[in-house]
Amino acid sequence: MKKYNVAVIGYGWVATAHIQAINATAHAQVAAVFSSRPQDDAALSARHGSAIQSYTDLTAMLKRPDIHAVSICSYPSQHVEHVLAAAKAGKHIILEKPITLSLKDAKAVTAAVAKAKVKTCVCFECRFSSQFQVTKSVIDAGILGTIHYGEVDYYHGIGPWYGQFRWNTAKKDGGSSLLSAGCHAMDALLLCMGGEVEAVTSYSTRSQNKVFAQYEYATTSVTILKFSGGRIGKVASVIDCIQPYYFHTHLVGSEGSLLDNKFHSNQLGGLNKHAWSTLSMKMLDSGDVSDHPYQSQFEAFFAALDRGEDMPLTSLAESIKSHRVVLAADLSAELGREVKLKELK
Structure with missing residues (x-):
């Protein structure tokens, strides 16, 4: 099975749970983090147990060819912007709930993902x-x-x-x-x-x-x-x-x-x-994010990616319902x- 490099968009409380769960899976690791606040790469890497490069420029991070997927942990009002950017860059997407805050943005997200033909995982974990x-x-x-x-x-x-x-x-x-x-x-x-x-x-x-x-x-x-x-x-x-x-x-x-x-x-x-x-x-x-069953969900996502299939239960197509x-x-x-x-x- 392929080893997937994941970039995290938004470095807050829920992102720490995502990073822990992704790194605990057998087939993925977090390699990059985008944050509006500058981060210390050595401290990030030491905290999470994988070599992580931080960015304050989202476009630069998404240009990395070795990044296969992104985990979007930004504020809900930013989800549509970040999904559109990730899809355009051809990255598979893990998306925290809620998908968006409006029907208009939900339609935009759905269209962008369909056009880019990337796989998705919505955190209805x-x-x-x-x-x-x-x-x-x-x-x-x-x-x-x-x-x-x-x-x-x-x-x-x-x-x-x-x-x-x-x-x-x-x-x-x-x-x-x-x-x-x-x-x-x-x-x-x-x-x-x-x-x-x-x-x-x-x-x-x-x-x-x-x-x-x-x-x-x-x-x-x-x-x-x-x-x-x-x-x-x-x-x-x-x-x-x-x-x-x-x-x-x-x-x-x-x-x-x-x-x-x-x-x-x-x-x-x-x-x-x-x-x-x-x-x-x-x-x-x-309600503590450290107690959420993210690891099981992300394992299923990366296994589905390896098969070239949509993930079971919580793909965007299923979760949008x-x-x-x-x-x-x-x-x-x-x-x-x-x-x-x-x-x-």
Whole structure:
């Protein structure tokens, strides 16, 4: 398998997790970093365990022929600019969420990637977590039957105690509760439910606690989704809560239900009908980027690159579906009405 050299665009908190995960894979290493702040190459290399050259000139870094892929960890408002530059340079792309902050930019990103014919990986890494790998296996095994209702909710108080807070409070980069963080829950629900979303209705509000007063947008939202065939779902995105991190999942099917790491089913004989059975899985229980399952996701990306294939589960083509639903939900909250996905042209 080929050894891939990766350049990181944007050297902040999430970039350190990307670098650690990329260098921990068997087939890639970080060789360059672009940052608006000058970096010391020797210190960077010593910190991350690979020879890293730093740049303050993005064009110069992207001209390097030995760079095969980039990992875009810049502010969300910069994503479109950096994806377009990387695609034009012919580099494969790892892209942090959210993909973009607007539908217009999402279309530009999609067109640029298609034109350049580069491979992509969007950091909806929860699909590679133990929790959702096990959950998807339970669904695929038919233990729940046909799911007609599902809810996945994201509870994470992003206040001054959390690194993301510094830039997340401004609408310019935070965007919305869903774009900022709750998009992980939306993506996880769509993974579990499958099929097409026909329409969404979303409402938003915010905490009265003064620690969240700097936010320029509503920090709590709830979205009701109508899927093809009449199924329904719900996603709450709450980044102004005072509680431990919680990634809630409840799926209801024709033969059973799943609640976080528990399930009950008519499909398995001998179960206590009055009690849940426990699944062995590591729950998503932290918003810290060092705890995210990036390594498994990036391993899958580099393996797909070696095969000349799109990566499973989180290519741009797959992830843009979830992103469109997030944008539709935010539009619904803004307009105060149901939004059909076909309205997003």
